Amino acid sequence: xxxxxxPRASLGRLAGPRVRIFxxxxxxxxxxLIPALLLLLVFVxxxxxxxxxxxxxxxxxxxxxxxxxxxxxxFEQGDSxxxxxxxxxxxxxxxxxxxxxxLGMVMxxxxxxxxxxxxxxxxxxxxxxxxxxxxxTLAWRWMFDPTFSVVNWVIIHSHLSATGVDxxxxxxxxxxxxxxxxxWRGTPFYGIALLAGLQTIPxxxxxxxxxDGASRWQQFRRITVPMxxxxxxxxxxLSTILTFGDFTLPYxxxxxxxxxxxxxxxxxxxAIGVGGGYISIGAAISLVLFPLLSAIVFGVMVVLRRQx
Amino acid sequence: MGHTEPAxxxxxxxxxxxxxxxxxxxxxxxxxxxxSPAANPTPATAGAIPKPRPGAQIRLLQWVSFVPAADxxxxxxxxxxxxxxxxxxxxxxxxxxxxxxxxxxxVEAGSGPDxxxxxxxxxxxxxxxxxxxxxLVDMLKGKLGSVNQVNDAFSKVNxxxxxxxxxxxxxxxxxxxxxxxxxxxxxxxxxWDELASNGKQLKSKNLPPIAVSLGHAYGDAIxxxxxxLWDFGGREVSSDGKHVTINSKETLDAVNWAVDxxxxxxxxxxxLSWLDPDNNxxxxxxxxxxxxxxxxxxxxxxxTTATNHKFAPVTSNAAMPKGRQGxxxxxxxxxxxxxxxxxxxETAKAFLLYLMDQTNYTKWLNASVGYNAGPFHALxxxxxxxxxxKLKPFLDVVGAGKWPGWPAQPSKATAQSQVQFVIxxxxxxxxxxxxxxxxxxxxxxxxxxxxxxxx
Numbered sequence: 001x002x003x004x005x006x007p008r009a010s011l012g013r014l015a016g017p018r019v020r021i022f023x024x025x026x027x028x029x030x031x032x033l034i035p036a037l038l039l040l041l042v043f044v045x046x047x048x049x050x051x052x053x054x055x056x057x058x059x060x061x062x063x064x065x066x067x068x069x070x071x072x073x074x075f076e077q078g079d080s081x082x083x084x085x086x087x088x089x090x091x092x093x094x095x096x097x098x099x100x101x102x103l104g105m106v107m108x109x110x111x112x113x114x115x116x117x118x119x120x121x122x123x124x125x126x127x128x129x130x131x132x133x134x135x136x137t138l139a140w141r142w143m144f145d146p147t148f149s150v151v152n153w154v155i156i157h158s159h160l161s162a163t164g165v166d167x168x169x170x171x172x173x174x175x176x177x178x179x180x181x182x183x184w185r186g187t188p189f190y191g192i193a194l195l196a197g198l199q200t201i202p203x204x205x206x207x208x209x210x211x212d213g214a215s216r217w218q219q220f221r222r223i224t225v226p227m228x229x230x231x232x233x234x235x236x237x238l239s240t241i242l243t244f245g246d247f248t249l250p251y252x253x254x255x256x257x258x259x260x261x262x263x264x265x266x267x268x269x270x271a272i273g274v275g276g277g278y279i280s281i282g283a284a285i286s287l288v289l290f291p292l293l294s295a296i297v298f299g300v301m302v303v304l305r306r307q308x
Numbered sequence: 309m310g311h312t313e314p315a316x317x318x319x320x321x322x323x324x325x326x327x328x329x330x331x332x333x334x335x336x337x338x339x340x341x342x343x344s345p346a347a348n349p350t351p352a353t354a355g356a357i358p359k360p361r362p363g364a365q366i367r368l369l370q371w372v373s374f375v376p377a378a379d380x381x382x383x384x385x386x387x388x389x390x391x392x393x394x395x396x397x398x399x400x401x402x403x404x405x406x407x408x409x410x411x412x413x414x415v416e417a418g419s420g421p422d423x424x425x426x427x428x429x430x431x432x433x434x435x436x437x438x439x440x441x442x443x444l445v446d447m448l449k450g451k452l453g454s455v456n457q458v459n460d461a462f463s464k465v466n467x468x469x470x471x472x473x474x475x476x477x478x479x480x481x482x483x484x485x486x487x488x489x490x491x492x493x494x495x496x497x498x499x500w501d502e503l504a505s506n507g508k509q510l511k512s513k514n515l516p517p518i519a520v521s522l523g524h525a526y527g528d529a530i531x532x533x534x535x536x537l538w539d540f541g542g543r544e545v546s547s548d549g550k551h552v553t554i555n556s557k558e559t560l561d562a563v564n565w566a567v568d569x570x571x572x573x574x575x576x577x578x579x580l581s582w583l584d585p586d587n588n589x590x591x592x593x594x595x596x597x598x599x600x601x602x603x604x605x606x607x608x609x610x611x612t613t614a615t616n617h618k619f620a621p622v623t624s625n626a627a628m629p630k631g632r633q634g635x636x637x638x639x640x641x642x643x644x645x646x647x648x649x650x651x652x653x654e655t656a657k658a659f660l661l662y663l664m665d666q667t668n669y670t671k672w673l674n675a676s677v678g679y680n681a682g683p684f685h686a687l688x689x690x691x692x693x694x695x696x697x698k699l700k701p702f703l704d705v706v707g708a709g710k711w712p713g714w715p716a717q718p719s720k721a722t723a724q725s726q727v728q729f730v731i732x733x734x735x736x737x738x739x740x741x742x743x744x745x746x747x748x749x750x751x752x753x754x755x756x757x758x759x760x761x762x763x
Contacts, residue, residue: 060720062415062436079757080750081728146578147590169523169580170740257523258580258740259733274412275727277433277720 054283061277072284081260085268093243096182104190112198129188137252140181171261174254197231237300358657360393366652370425371404374604381675389662422650426643429462429718431470438470438645445469453685458709463643471643472660473683478639479531480701482605483598486622487515496626507574519576519596522736525584529732532600534638537562539631549716555752563744570739603678603702627701637705681706724758
């Protein structure tokens with residue numbers, strides 16, 4: 001005897017009103033976002049809001065403080081190390097970003113060519129980015145070591161200098177060392193991202209440009225750069241945010257030495273907040289960049305939107 | 309064909325797993341609310357000897373000693389205590405510069421190891437998290453005698469002991485006797501002024517220099533430059549801890565002495581970024597003649613079987629020199645705090661009593677081969693100091709010990725000054741710029757800000 005049950009009826013309890021959400025795409029989408037939103041709330045939003053709260057109290061490690069308004073921010077304005085840290089952070093980010101962009105672009109253009117062992121070279125060039133930051137920075141610290149520097153060994157044996165360079169013992173060279181390591185570590189990120197962008201540019205455009213007599217530089221300026229703009233903006237944005245907040249590299253390589261002259265805001269905040277116990281002042285120091293970074297992010301988003 | 313009900317629906321699955329998850333979580337939640345009598349035994353009455361609770365598990369967080377045998381011995385004693393009392397004691401070790409961040413994180417979270425090794429003035433920094441162990445310390449004083457003044461100052465907060473005095477790591481000078489003789493020097497310098505002349509003598513003979521850290525080495529740098537400041541009569545703050553007094557003629561004398569030392573090449577100029585392991589490595593590589601350090605350099609050269617004992621026969625030690633206005637030393641100070649969040653405080657206290665038992669503590673001192681010195685009177689004279697005369701300088705420096713911020717009592721402000729390396733940076737800035745007054749003025753400003761921190 002043939003069944004008279006309809007397909008819907010055969011679903012039994014599943015056909016009830018409760019499961020209609022699975023049929024509504026928008027609601028289902030929001031539902032699926034909830035786990036990610038919860039993670040963001042717990043691990044991003046809560047620490048951020050708690051940090052803001054700490055910065056406007058006089059809390060210390062293990063001691064809940066009370067509201068003090070902007071006293072912590074005002075207090076830090078008179079701190080010479082804070083001012084130096086701010087200047088270091090801005091110059092460290094600015095200089096390394098320009099260098100990483102330039103070197104990353106060169107890397108991307110070269111990797112975009114066809115040559116033997118191309119895949120191997122692409123993977124190998126990613127290594128600085130992949131190696132855990134602490135390990136690579138420790139290796140660089142050894143390379144810059146005042147007693148055992150292999151870099152100085154090469155310099156001395158190449159007769160470039162009789163005594164080598166005190167890489168980490170002078171303010172100028174210590175800051176330069178920080179930037180060298182940051183550029184070494186961050187250039188592959190730019191290179192690979194820009195390479196991905198290069199590979200989406202239609203080859204026809206270059207062919208048409210060549211037919212019209214455009215030089216390589218003109219092709220780069222009129223085709224490559226405009227087409228790469230969205231990728232470039234996103235990469236610059238991410239890199240700027242990450243470099244402004246860089247902690248591992250400055251902490252492991254110099255930790256402010258010599259005489260607190262190479263602190264960036266993150267390491268100075270750590271020294272005051274964790275080492276010294278004044279977690280509220282540490283929070284205030286680390287929040288100083290928030291308005292600046294917010295403005296940068298907003299600006300990039302506006303430019304990207306206009307692009308669309 | 310009829311439709312059969314699924315054996316287990318999604319609703320059933322969610323119900324069951326939800327109940328199971330709630331059941332698993334209930335135990336810890338109830339225990340955290342104090343509902344488990346086993347987890348929160350009734351504390352012993354004041355003065356009673358703490359007894360370990362069978363089945364208890366406790367953790368002790370400490371640094372990784374520069375002498376591995378010391379850590380091996382404490383682990384052995386932990387196992388011995390655990391086996392004898394049916395408890396589990398775990399010794400967790402981290403590098404010295406990671407110990408404070410871990411401690412700060414534990415204090416802020418209100419949970420973590422039951423016992424934390426407090427270095428320097430941390431009991432003053434984390435006073436709200438450390439249990440009052442005055443009864444325990446009084447008990448130990450009754451058996452072992454008085455407490456060394458520095459351990460006492462660091463572990464006592466507002467008249468109450470917030471940590472059990474544990475040990476010191478004395479710092480003295482380790483040097484190469486062969487190079488000393490080659491320079492035409494007979495005795496090791498006994499005053500700071502003699503250091504200057506001895507260092508110049510080494511330089512004139514093109515011999516490796518004396519070297520001390522001017523970087524942010526949390527041990528070696530402060531154990532050098534605080535005593536220099538004090539021995540010239542300089543003081544960070546007044547005795548009551550209220551007035552910054554760094555900008556004085558005495559401080560200027562000390563800093564000018566350091567500038568002359570630097571300019572003349574009497575000490576190595578490569579140490580502005582030195583951390584604590586750097587002078588050890590330089591000495592074992594034959595690149596320096598002498599340095600200020602704990603006994604680890606001597607122990608590695610003479611006692612550790614893994615090395616090739618290259619400089620063992622020509623390595624000797626000497627006590628701290630005197631200055632124009634006194635003789636001071638600053639040694640690493642360790643005390644053990646039982647944390648307020650510990651659910652096994654009695655077991656933790658019992659374990660600390662076990663560690664401080666004279667027999668056990670002496671075994672640990674002897675395993676340390678002179679790297680550590682005891683904080684109580686009865687624990688100050690380990691056999692090893694009698695058996696090896698060259699280790700005696702490390703015992704001699706204990707009596708003259710002071711603390712950062714001396715003569716003021718340790719406080720959050722003195723701890724802040726130490727953590728920011730204000731004194732070390734003052735000397736570092738002066739020697740590199742040649743401008744002592746400017747460096748002192750900068751240090752004065754920093755100290756005034758520290759002592760004016762919002763409270």
